[in-house]
Amino acid sequence: MKKECCGLNFVKNILNVFNIIFLLAGVGVLGVAIWTMIDRYQYVTLLASLTYPIIVYFLLSAGALVILVAFMGCYAVLKEFRILLVVYIFLLVLIFLIEAMVGILAYIYEENVQTELEMGLNNTFLTSYMIDDDVTHAVDFLQEKFHCCGAVSFTDWQHSRWLQTHETDNKVPDSCCKTVTERCGTRDHPSNINYTGCLDLMALHMEHHLYILSAVGLGICVLQIFGIVLACKLYFKLKNSYAVDDPHDRRTFI
Template identity: 50%
Template sequence: MTRLDLCNSRSSYLQGFNVVHYTFILLFVFLLEAIVGGLAYLYETQIELELQTSLNSTFMEQYGVSERQTEAIDRMQQEFGCCGAVRFEDWRHSVWLRSRRKDLIRPTEGRLVPDSCCISVTPRCGRSDRPSNIPYTGCIYKMADDLKHHLILLGAIGLGICVIQVFGMILSCCLYVKLKNVLD
């Protein structure tokens, strides 16, 4: 056996060894993706409940008090076309509406809901809570629908990647068998 044959045989062995490692790494990543996807599905309702709790408390306690939260809530209500956390009536129980404080960022001035709730935002449009003026749907439901849409999109992308990984594992196994047959 010449020195060149020995090097070729060792090189082929290492290539086969690397293919096996590659296959196991792909399998490991595939299993991790499956576990994360399963956990996301299991905790979907828990995420929605947490979203409901945290959004409700932010709407009720921070609107008109904190500049950042007030701007974020206004932007959310305008972008999602919603009013209040669960429903527009939430504002009746908010610190913003019940407070007689003069240092509020957005004073009530007779409003029943913030102006950002209005379908067509104009100054002091929040004085009317008629269905022609404001949406009655709360932001939690709109946000949960948007979150579900994004989760479905991520799931579809993840499924596509998993299919590619399965093909990668199959092809690497075929390559390993082919290299093994060539060596023997």
């Protein structure tokens, strides 16, 4: 009994340590998701698929759920509440599946984002700029941030719907300029505008960020395995402890 009691306390302490680490990991995951939404989400309207926003929203949900479950786990351990411990284990498995999906999806999408942008980015630039406000804002933001112009080259803008339907002296959007000022896009000389296309720069940027999301998702999955094993171990130790203390205790059968 003394050995069993020490074993029980040891598992409880280890699981509490895990919950603290798990809580910090959840705050980190939530922080990465929020950072992605604030700093990188301007590009979403330029993507042909919804894969990227789906990854971000799942990561955001998982981060919030991790924080909730970590507090639940601490309470279940403190009170030796086995029913809540079962719920805790179930939620750990659920988070494991969500994070695994995020990690795998981000990794797969990282391999395909270049192809997606090659197929759709130029068309988005040429057909939606100054037509769709969200796309216009995203294109201007992209061109200013990466100091680029057009999807493949600054000459792409010569075929754009914007120049064909709007009365303007501009040859490229003002956001193409090295120093952005009103109507600076009337001159397309290399001393005035950026000649590099945005496609490769955006693809490289997206691939790097997707690698981070994949690493975060799969990294949390590894952590989850330890939590699931420890929680199951504690569950059965509590059950055995109640059975020894009082075989007729109703908690023995839960």
